[in-house]
Amino acid sequence: MRSLVWFRADLRCADHTALHAASRVSTRGVVALFTICPDQWREHDWSDVRVDLLRRTLIDTSRSLWKRRIPLLIETVDRFADVPARLLEVMRRHECEALYMNAEYEINERRRDDAATTTVRGAGFAVHTCTDQVVLAPGAVQTGKGDFYSVFTPFRKSWIARVESGGVPAPLPAPKKQDDPGIAPDEVPERIAGFEADPPAAAHWPAGEREASKRLDRFIEHAIADYKDRRDRPAVDGTSTLSPYLAIGAISPRRCLHAAWRANGESLSGDGGAATWISELVWREFYRHVLVGFPRVCMHRAFRPETEAVGWREADEDFEAWCAGRTGFPIVDAAMRQLHETGWMHNRLRMIVSMFLTKDLLIDWRRGERHFMRHLVDGDLASNNGGWQWSASTGTDAAPYFRIFNPFSQSRRFDPDGAFIRRYVPELASLDAKAIHDPSALAPPERSTLDYPAPIVDHAKGRARAIKAFERIRTA
Ligand SMILES: Cc1cc2nc3c(=O)[nH]c(=O)nc-3n(C[C@H](O)[C@H](O)[C@H](O)COP(=O)(O)OP(=O)(O)OC[C@H]3O[C@@H](n4cnc5c(N)ncnc54)[C@H](O)[C@@H]3O)c2cc1C
Structure with a gap:
């Protein structure tokens, strides 16, 4: 019996539940498959840096599988809906009688996997879904x-x-070397349509x-x-x-x-x-x-339905300033610039900037969630959505709507000497450890020499506005 192991968000050989299970029982060996779905990935807001890391990791995974004489085949289809038919075609082409995969939990991924299971079982083959993620x-x-x-x-x-x-x-061991199946691995493409190859942030993330x-x-x-x-x-x-x-x-x-x-x-x-x-x-x-x-959270909906009524502001200019790291709040700006330079942001900063967007600026958490997904190297629907809904007070276990971080106090507490701000906001590098957290408090002559914006919102007023917006839905 030969099996097809369908790789997705599990690009490794060691401790891979589906690969391990398939290798143990497949007397005629294992063939591996990865499906590239550029349109679907774009629709899911995957970032260039994430797709680039994935592509480079595929090269590593393919080499490592081939050392064990497991060929990694690569099929490109635009959307998840096209996957089941292509899977079946690959199984037939290479005489595979069983499909192994590790479960994924996002709603579109689950629908894709259900459809694939129905198609493959319908053709008389076995399907095994393992817990791995x-x-x-x-x-x-x-x-x-x-x-x-x-x-x-x-x-x-x-x-x-x-x-x-x-x-x-x-952890489970990687599979042993199998007999050469007479099937060559596919080349990993040098770029994936619609995604930038080698984006600058990729240098921070060696693959494999x-x-x-x-x-x-x-x-x-x-x-x-x-x-x-x-x-x-x-x-x-x-x-x-x-x-x-x-x-x-x-x-x-x-x-x-x-x-x-x-x-x-x-x-x-x-x-x-x-x-x-x-x-x-x-x-x-x-x-x-x-x-x-609670699959509604996969569909851009709040975990707490009543918070759908919050009167979020459109405020495009404020949103753009937040995205660009030009809000006049140094810790927020340093964090947003870290995101754009490296594709990653420290957890404390993710909490600060998401609370700033949703409370100080009263901008819909979904806009921030999407911006994160489009730039994060670790973009992950579950954790990103959970983090955003926590900060916006719309989610499970969410921060109470009246407990709003003061970005200046957070900055003094967690970056006391301003070292992080200095690294990402060089225009403030000359300021001392006290002034760097809030340059707007400097005397006007000194402030005017800085190429740095004044705060786009008054924190106390923004805070009061957010509390009012949440109290309005409570009384309604
Ligand atoms: C608004 C917001 C958005 C976020 N978006 C993402 C995202 O898209 N992808 C993502 O992986 N994490 C996300 N997080 C969670 C967290 O910020 C990152 O997992 C963490 O910063 C990653 O750095 P690390 O690997 O050094 O974490 P470590 O501190 O070393 O933690 C180890 C691992 O635990 C997990 N983890 C840590 N903190 C959290 C958390 N709060 N929630 C869920 N898992 C956690 C991660 O897998 C992490 O790699 C988000 C948090 C917030 C507040």
Whole structure:
């Protein structure tokens, strides 16, 4: 029996559930397939830098599979709707009798996979869908009433109890070398239609499974112990920067969890650095669970339906200033410039800029969510949507609408000497650690020498306006 393993957001050989399962039972070997869907990816707002990382990772995955004599075939179809027929064609062409894939949880991906399953089964072949993108499949832990959790803390408790009761899963090995199937791997295209090849931010993200492993090992060895104290400091390398690799599956969440569990004395609980990092991995699981339990969040709708009535402002000029990193709030501008230069933004800054957009500027979270997706190298519908709806007070577990960050205080607290601002807003580099957080407070002669805008909003007034907008829907 020969199997087709359909690769998607799981571009690696080690600890790949579907590949491992297929390799064990396929007596005539395994063939791998990746489908490139440029139109659909554009519709999903995938960024140039994310697609570029994916393309370079495909080259790495293809080499690594071929060392095991597993050929990676590449098919390009514009949209997900075209995938099922093409899959079946590939299966027939290469005499595959079973299809293996790892489950994905976004609504369009689920519809695509359902259609593929129906088509392939309809032709008399077997289909096996494995859990891989998460440690526990969405819905595996539920509330006492049998519902999906909508609050993180009880979800986390149940999740940890469940994982501990079954034992923290050890990563699966990569498959062994198989006999040459007589099928050559396809060339990975040099560019993907509609996406920029080699965008400048790509230089920050070396591709491949080995790079992802190296980042994990380095983080575990040097940074996890201090993660709790350093993770909120954007000027410091205190976090793992694994999110781009998790987003395309160059590393598995099980591998990350297992390494952190060991670093935490073989426990998932506690309040040190490793336990705090484990909680972040659980946030990632939580938002996938929310995607499945409450699929409206995949369709640009608020988790809390009543917040659809918030009177968001159009304010195109303010939105453009936010996108361009020209709001006059140095920490916000530094963060937005980090996003554009590197394709990544520190978590604390994602919270600051998303709250600034949705509260200080009262601009619809969906515009910010989309801008992030179009620029992030780690763009991930579940976590991005979860983060935006948290900041906008429209989501699960959301920040209460009246608790609004003051961007200047956040800046003083998390970038106390202004090192991060200096790196990304060079026009403020000469200011001292006090003035750099709010140059608008400088005396007029000094202020006028800076090529830097005045704040586009008065924080106190913006805050009051947002609270009023939320109170209006409460009383309505
Ligand atoms: C508005 C907003 C938008 C976001 N958009 C994305 C996104 O598109 N893609 C994405 O991967 N993360 C997103 N996040 C979550 C978080 O900011 C990033 O995962 C984190 O900054 C990645 O850096 P790291 O890998 O160094 O994280 P670490 O601190 O090292 O954490 C390890 C891993 O845990 C997961 N994780 C950490 N924090 C969170 C979180 N709050 N929610 C969900 N998972 C988390 C990530 O997979 C991360 O790689 C968003 C957060 C906010 C507030």
